[in-house]
Amino acid sequence: MTPQTPRNELHTLHWQMSLLDNLDVGLMVLDSDLKVALWNNFMVNHSGLPSSQVQGQSLFSVFPELDTLWFKRKLNSVLTLDNPAFMTWEERPWLFRFNSYRPITGSTRWMYQNVTLIPLTSPDGKIKQIGLIIYDVTDEAVSRQALEKANLELSKLSRTDHLTGLNNRGYWETCLQQEFERFIRTQQPTSLILLDIDHFKQVNDTQGHLAGDAVIRQLADIIRQMIRTTDIAGRYGGEEFGILLLNTPAVNAEILAERLRYAVETRPIAYEGEQLMVTISLGVAAADNSFQDYQSWLEKADQCLYQAKESGRNQFVTL
Numbered sequence: 001m002t003p004q005t006p007r008n009e010l011h012t013l014h015w016q017m018s019l020l021d022n023l024d025v026g027l028m029v030l031d032s033d034l035k036v037a038l039w040n041n042f043m044v045n046h047s048g049l050p051s052s053q054v055q056g057q058s059l060f061s062v063f064p065e066l067d068t069l070w071f072k073r074k075l076n077s078v079l080t081l082d083n084p085a086f087m088t089w090e091e092r093p094w095l096f097r098f099n100s101y102r103p104i105t106g107s108t109r110w111m112y113q114n115v116t117l118i119p120l121t122s123p124d125g126k127i128k129q130i131g132l133i134i135y136d137v138t139d140e141a142v143s144r145q146a147l148e149k150a151n152l153e154l155s156k157l158s159r160t161d162h163l164t165g166l167n168n169r170g171y172w173e174t175c176l177q178q179e180f181e182r183f184i185r186t187q188q189p190t191s192l193i194l195l196d197i198d199h200f201k202q203v204n205d206t207q208g209h210l211a212g213d214a215v216i217r218q219l220a221d222i223i224r225q226m227i228r229t230t231d232i233a234g235r236y237g238g239e240e241f242g243i244l245l246l247n248t249p250a251v252n253a254e255i256l257a258e259r260l261r262y263a264v265e266t267r268p269i270a271y272e273g274e275q276l277m278v279t280i281s282l283g284v285a286a287a288d289n290s291f292q293d294y295q296s297w298l299e300k301a302d303q304c305l306y307q308a309k310e311s312g313r314n315q316f317v318t319l
């Protein structure tokens with residue numbers, strides 16, 4: 001070693017510290033008694049606390065809002081197992097409640113963080129410390145959440161009927177199939193109502209297609225108001241609707257069928273200053289072990305609906 005070496009090492013250490021200080025990630029070192037030993041500029045800027053105010057202080061006295069029990073357990077496991085640990089924003093959005101200053105993500109108030117905890121050992125292997133690296137992942141978190149929201153919206157749209165907001169035929173039929181399979185497994189009573197607007201062609205022909213649409217929407221509203229949250233309603237065809245009633249025997253499904261029939265018969269539909277009156281016919285069929293598949297169940301309800309039409313409309317039929 002030349003006499004210059006210590007000065008060179010000091011010099012190297014100095015610029016290394018300067019680099020660490022100016023990294024765009026949070027760096028901090030905790031002693032084994034959880035006092036702060038290093039606090040870089042990122043932490044100063046985002047916490048508003050200068051190094052002089054934090055260094056040598058217990059982390060938990062500087063940040064009383066930290067979840068002490070949980071975080072101490074994490075820190076202790078890093079110290080005792082000598083293994084790094086990671087915390088992602090999906091588990092906990094942030095460790096330190098710093099404001100978010102990201103320009104493209106003005107929608108969030110707090111900075112989302114990923115945190116890495118690293119066990120640090122002194123050259124003699126005796127003194128243990130923990131290094132914390134805090135990453136600002138606000139942009140990633142916000143765009144991921146926006147994407148998830150958009151996907152949810154898309155999947156909702158793909159199973160929704162545009163005119164009524166009820167489930168569309170494809171999705172509703174999938175539910176029907178699932179519920180039929182559940183019935184076979186559990187033998188819990190499950191019923192199905194198919195309903196259709198009477199002489200709907202006349203509404204279209206005399207009042208126009210838009211009036212017809214208003215009638216379909218109003219009927220969907222009545223269905224929505226009258227069913228339970230566990231029931232599943234869908235627009236099966238043009239002016240035909242299906243309702244799946246979970247945990248409901250036919251006798252109770254008939255009560256709902258009659259309530260719907262009565263509500264439609266007695267509630268005039270306002271359309272462009274006119275009061276339109278319509279009626280509906282309904283077929284009610286409970287799931288049965290004799291059905292081969294869900295289509296047989298649907299056919300049974302359709303036969304009932306057909307009989308209701310044949311018997312004069314504005315009524316329900318159960319077979």
Ligand SMILES: Nc1nc2c(ncn2[C@@H]2O[C@H](COP(=O)(O)OP(=O)(O)OP(=O)(O)O)[C@@H](O)[C@H]2O)c(=O)[nH]1
Binds near residue numbers: 201202
């Ligand atoms: N306005 C409107 N009409 C529709 C829609 N979908 C289907 N229709 C009409 O619904 C009518 C169905 O007529 P039909 O199947 O003959 O039955 P109906 O006149 O209701 O007679 P019954 O069912 O026997 O009482 C047709 O005129 C279709 O054009 C829709 O989304 N909007």
